[in-house]
Structure formats: C-alpha cells, structure tokens
Amino acid sequence: MGAAPVAPDHPTRDAGFGVYLHWPFCASKCPYCDFNSHVRHAPVDEARFLAAFRAEIAHVAARTPGRRVSSIFLGGGTPSLMSPRTVAGLLDAVAGAWSMEPDAEITLEANPTSVEATRFRGYREAGVNRVSLGVQALDDASLKSLGRLHTAEEAMAAVSTAAAHFERYSFDLIYARPDQTPDAWKAELREAIARAAEHLSLYQLTIEPGTPFHGLAAAGRLTPPDEDAARALYDVTQEVCEAAGLPAYEISNHARPGAQSRHNLLYWRYGEYAGIGPGAHGRLVAGADRLGTVTEKAPEAWLARVERDGHGVVETETIAASDQGDEFLMMGLRLAEGIDPARYAALKGRPLDAARLDALVGDGLVRRLEGGRIAATPRGAPVLNALVATLAA
Template identity: 50%
Template sequence: MRDRIDADAWQAALLADLAHEAEKTGRRPLRSIFFGGGTPSLMPPRIAASLIEAAERHWGFSNDIEITLEANPNSVEAARFGDLAAAGINRVSLGLQALDNDALAFLGRAHDVDEGLGALDTARRIFDRVSFDLIYARPGQSESDWEAELARALSFGTGHLSLYQLTIEPGTRFATLAAQGKLTPVDPDHGATLYELTQAMTAQAGIPSYEISNHARPGQESRHNLIYWRYGDYVGIGPGAHGRRGGMATLRHKKPENWMGAVDRNGNGLQQEVPLQAEDKAREALLMGLRLGEGVDLARIAGLSGLPIGALVDDRAIDRMNDLGLVWRTGNRLQVSPAGMLLLDAILPEVVAV
C-alpha cells in the first residue's frame, strides 16, 4: 500500500503512455475504454476525465462509445461515482462476488452484503449501464443456496452479469487451504449442475450467456470484452497492462515504480513489444473466440494469421465432438455447443491444431 500518491505525476505519465500508443496506431474511432486493474475508482476523477479527453483527441470516438470503470462495491468508492460519471464514465462493473456475508469473508472481501448492495443502488442511479460479478460453486454451496442467490441477483434487473465458478489457482490462498485439507473444492458434477442451473435461470430472465461466464440482455454485452474475445486490437497503458496492436503483443512494466521510471526515460511504460507469429495469432483467436456462444469464423482467423483454414483446427476431432453434440461446424463457423461449454477446457486442446 502506498501512503502517498503524486496524482499529477501519475496523470502526466498515463497521458504520455497513451500518446505513445496513439502515435503507433494512428487515428481510428474508439468503441470502448476500460478502466480496470486494482482500484481505478479511487483515482481522482480529473485523471479519468483527462484520459478520456486525450483519447478522444488522439483517436476520436464512435457515437455510442462504452467507457467502463471497474469498482469495488464499498461506500468510499461509491461516493466518487457521480464525479466519475461527470468525467465521462457511462458503465460500471462492480465486484460484488457474493450476496452472503460468510461467503464474502471466505473470499477475503472487505465489504459486506449491505454495503455492496448500497454501492449497487448508487451505481444504478448514476450510470447508464451496470454490471456486477458473482462467484459460485463455493465450498458447501448447495443447489438451492445458489438458486436463491442467483434469483436475488437477477431481481436487481441489471443488463449484464458475470458469473464465475470458483477455481483453485496454484499459488493462491485457496490452493494452500486445499493442500492443508482445510478447503474441499466442489465436486465437478455438482459444479456442472450449478452451471446448468445458471444457464437456465439467466436465459429465462432474458439475460442469457453470450460467453461462458458472461450474461447480458441483447445489446448490453460488454464491448470491451467482445473486442478481445473477437481478437480485435486494443491498447493497454499503465502498470502491467497488456495490449494487441497491429500484430504486436505489448506489455507494460507491472511494478508502478518501474513503469513510471520507464515513462520518464522512454516516454512510455513498455517492458516488451514483440511481433506475434502466425501460429500465436491463430491460437489466441481460437482460444478466445471459442468461449463465445457465437463461436469463430475460421476464414477470418485464417486471414488474420496468414495460415490456411486446414491448419487451424483438427477436423477429425471436430467430427467426433460434433457427433457427441459438443461442437457445431457450419461452413467456416465453428461453435462450442451449450453442452460443450461444460467441457471447454478439455475440448480446446483437442480441436485447436496450432
């Protein structure tokens, strides 16, 4: 935790990093801006305003640009929502994570349910579009528990929900607890039951999945997420930011001090800027795009990567999985079926040939 932040220095560095990317890309209308990572809602709203103004000056905006802010659902951050909306933010994504206080404590969240819902109410009054996330398949969570929690979440009427199953990642506190026998991960069959329940309830509520873990009313899908799931270009500025720009993979220095130092020395915070090989482009486009309900256009990926369609996927594996109802192929359109999404991690290595 840093006790003192030089907001003016941060603003200047972010603007310099932004200008570097604008020079590299040339002018093109932006469809999305996303303030994410850490706690962007705690930055002074004037910094958000200056970045939005600079982005419009460098690139121009589409008429319906989406400008999203990630925020923790607490009263401190919610108090800034009005000023952030005035700065140009028109969509907020709240990390609620659970509607149960014991679950929030288990997940290590500082807010409780009442504070989180208070932030949600504030966000819905101020912003045009609101999303929030929940984590399910938590240890000890029954089918009826999740059904009740999801029904409550759906009753709030937001246009977008991100619903993630709890995963035990190596090196995390959860992995340590599991290794010590203090946490028992959810049985995969139970997780599948909860996933199917999630799909049924959200579809019935008019907010179906468009990606394996993301649900939206028609027209309310996250444009930011769709850009990288569809393998479009995006620039990333600030500490630790990744980007894909004209066939280049960019990575900023992660440690803030190192990033600031790089901006001072070089006029940008880049740590790496490397050309992507044809196979890398194709693989990334397939792995991201097959998470979407709409699937991928193999002809488009062939055009992006320069590889022939036949080199992208394993036709025999696709035929086998098509017979099992796990994937669909119509011409050059390849999709993972709703049943296949349950097995996505196993399907991808089979069908992706690059």
C-alpha cells in the same frame, strides 16, 4: 485526430480498437486474486501517475495512427479509488490521442466500499457511461471468507447508487465457493438478477498458484467443490440466467440482448487493443503483423520507466500466424456467437481440419450456425480447452 484511417490490412482490424487502462491499487488484496494489484498505505500520487499514463498513451498512439476507439475499460486493481478528476484526465488523454466512436462504451470497475454518490456523479461527468461492480457474493459469511471488505447490504446499496447514475451497469459474483449448494446458489442468483438491469459476470472460483487460497487448499484448510459439484453449479447458472432473460453470451458473462460488454466482446472477437498502465497487456496490429505488448508490472518501477523512456513497455512480441489462429479459437469459442472459420484460416494460414470439425459436431460438442459460423454447444463449453486443442492440432 487528423490522421488518415489505416487500411484494414490484417484480419484483426475489423474487430474494433479498444483501450485498457490498468489502475493497479487496491484497499486490500483478496486471498483468491492473482491480478496485478497492490496495496499502498501511503496516498498514491495520482497527478504523477496521470502524467505517466498520458505519456504512455501518446507512445502507443504514435504506433497506432488512424484508429477509432470503440471502448475504454478502466480496470485494476480498484479504479474507483481514483478521484473523478484523475479519471477525467485519463479519458481526455485517450480522446486526444485517437478518434472516438460517438457511442464508445467507457467502463469503470468499482468496489462497493469505494462507491459514493458524489464520486459516481463525478465519474459520469468525466465521461464514464458504464460501471462494473465487484460484489462477489450476497451473504456476509461468504464475503468475509472471500476477503471482501464490504457487507451484502453495502453491496446492494452500491448497486442502487450505480443504477441512479448510469443506464448501464453490471456486477460480478463468484460461485463454486466452499460448501455452496445448488439450491443456495440458485436463490442467490435469482436475487442478483432482480437487482441487475442488464448484465452479470459469474465466475467459478479457481484456486490460483501463489495466492493465499492456494496455500490454504494445499494445507487442507480450504476445500472447493469437486468437479461434479462445480459442474452442477455451472448448470444451475446457465438454467437460471437463461430463464430470466440473461443468457450466456460468453462462458462467464450473461446479458439481456444488446447489453453485452462491448469491450470484453472486443477481446473475445480477437480485436485490437492498447494496454496502458502497470502490467497491462495489449494486442496491436502493425502492417501484416500482430504484436503482443506487456508493460512493467510493479507500479513504481513502471512509473520510473515511463518518466525515463516515455513508456513502460518491457516486452513486444510478434505473434506467429499459427499462434494467432490458436488465440482466436480460444477466445472466440468462449462466445455463444462462435467464430467464422474463414477468419481463422486468414489468421492461421490454413483452414480448420474438416474431419476433426465433423467429429466434434457429431459428438455434440460443436454446432454449425447460420452463415458458416461454428460454436461450442452447451455440452462443449465446459470442455473448451479440449475443443481448442483438437481443432488447433
């Protein structure tokens, strides 16, 4: 693109610019999932959706001239249900709308059931250079209870396929499952680390309103670990990963040094990103303002809106300075690297309260790092919401 770079007139701009592309379709809906994902039994018209994605990318690019894309994330849903040709079309549209950093990270989420060597080869040729696999568990009984369609053997075969085609890959596991013990989780985690080259995402099971799991829990047919048991599993997660050289760089994400997910770091560092596709959220900078954007959630309604209006954005909100500071705290304190209080002050319009900060440091919940940064301690990370509430007050 020939547009001149835009001056960094907002404290967000120096954290990078990324593009999130939401493919909303899944082969089945997992009972714990509250994401914007949809099952369609008829084939999806990929060519029609691709044309709509291109239109929305062009619309957002016109609002964000001069950006350089440092990362692209194809999430969902299940993006690995797309043909490599469609993925190539999406990436070409992004590269045509903005300048690309030479080493831009381009991640595609995949489910083990949709992993094929030929498809992965096609994604690599399309420009994808990192994959994230939704493994979720390494035993068949747990996978069945989580509503997953793959077996543990299929999951590990998918990881091997990913390793054969991509230098960078990651996979997810869910812990704090019903009846899970620390010893069982420790063994499962060690097996996962042996197969993960550089990165693992380890999420504690949460019972979200509106999901089948929420209904089962309300009826007494599903009993996740209580708070103490869940905390014990969290502690095991930190200890095992740290000892294996994959420390937590964010509460739920572990990586070898230098192998962190750049796209997710952009979110947690409160950067700027375009949200493209059904139900996608974005954070864009316009002059001195930071804007939150939301697109139409229902895939077919989004498609019709884009074909009519050139985009599917249904909400654009100017985020108040006070809310920017709070969002920055909530996101940044998830990171082991913490936050720069000077950037908080630039966003919020006032500095952190020194007395509150000193009290949290004294209680061992927050620590001061080199260069003036602050971060949650291992004791503080599990009570992050309370830390943010205290500091933001």
